[in-house]
Amino acid sequence: MAPKKNPAVEEMEDIRRALDFLSQDIETIKTKQDKILKLVEEVTQLRIQIEERDKKISELERKVEDLEQYSRINDVIVTGLKIKPRSYAHAVNAGSEDEPRDLEVSSAEQQVAAFLASRDIHLDVGSIEACHPLPRKKDNNTPAVILRFVNRKNKIAVMKQGKKLKGTNVYLNDHLTKRNADIAKKARYLRKQNKIQNTWVMNCKIYIRLNGSPEEAKVLVVKDIEDLKKYE
Template structure:
């Protein structure tokens, strides 16, 4: 079954049914919110009509009304011609008909203006949808561009921050622990970045975790090699790496944008709620899979969860 507006096949049964043209629509194509439609009674759903059908009815009604008014004007003109030939005793009646004619002219003009406004509203609605699609495309391109700039980066979490610390030395200790041979030419830049706080409390002490270490590699293949080595040696701690201070877990991950970190958290919640077996990040892209035999899904935006089965 296809959506009558976008001609895309429904993955499930049609969502909204027009009672006039019997076409099925996605909620986003129908112009009605899903929550609003689901709150409607059975009778209202059975009489619901899509926007084209409603506009068609309005246009037909306006056209018929204008046609009837113009026909009425013609009849009044004929009557006026007959009255002009009558005696002067009916002059007052003629005056009244003239006044009616003026009012009908005004009504005709107002109806014509209404027709023009309806056409303008339809055009504005189309332009608005086009602008929404264009904005969404620009946002998506901007998200992808921001993530692409981090493709050579890794993010190391869990290492306590010390005054006067040597981040390269820390990175080298971690590399030795996971079996990765760090070369002098590998690192372009290395620095700490304060974590993004999702809580409504935006004070500096709201997140007790230490700032993450961001490492930008000169070559992406070397970054990928370190990530692979880290996945082969999970659950390492600061004690394993010979770092001073309390023993804390160390996490080594792709450097995701704030948007993709939030998306990964939603994907993790989705995985747990729906008993999915696999969730992973590769080349800064989020993937999810139900089990060993099921399809692998790429999660790039919130709406992707509705497509996952």
């Protein structure tokens, strides 16, 4: 008959076995914890890489946007002016020899120049590199006309006379990219809501004047529509 073990000894052995199992569990947990921490570190590094990549993409998009806008720097968009196509003018005049044939040779730039001259705005046709109507928008039967000047000096000279068109439905505007057009639209909305004092476009840059005293009413150039959120 085997001798009976001391209860205290049995209790110590039970505790030792329990500690061994616990130690194994702790080691397993530690191993899993190390793997989790490693995964967390990898995810953090991936997030950093994604943020850096997104930043580079944004910078590249900005450069492309700036280049696109710069390519339009000599353009003027004329809105509200109806231009008769030369083919239409030719068809109208071809039926009668008694009618004047001046419309037949009246190009788009000549028609624009003639209208501006009627408002005492001088436009040297020779300073225009290209002129043609833009595709019509669904809600507008009068297509806009784009004028591309040989140099910026000629463009600025015409734009400065734009105030003489007051009272007509014709306007002269810079040829903005979609992003800048959206910024200008948002700025005009803020002005109507009296959130800013004024806004304008000059040389394809959007300016705003803040509300407040002369010291507070700073003039800012807005390059990102997100920059306008603080004034909403």
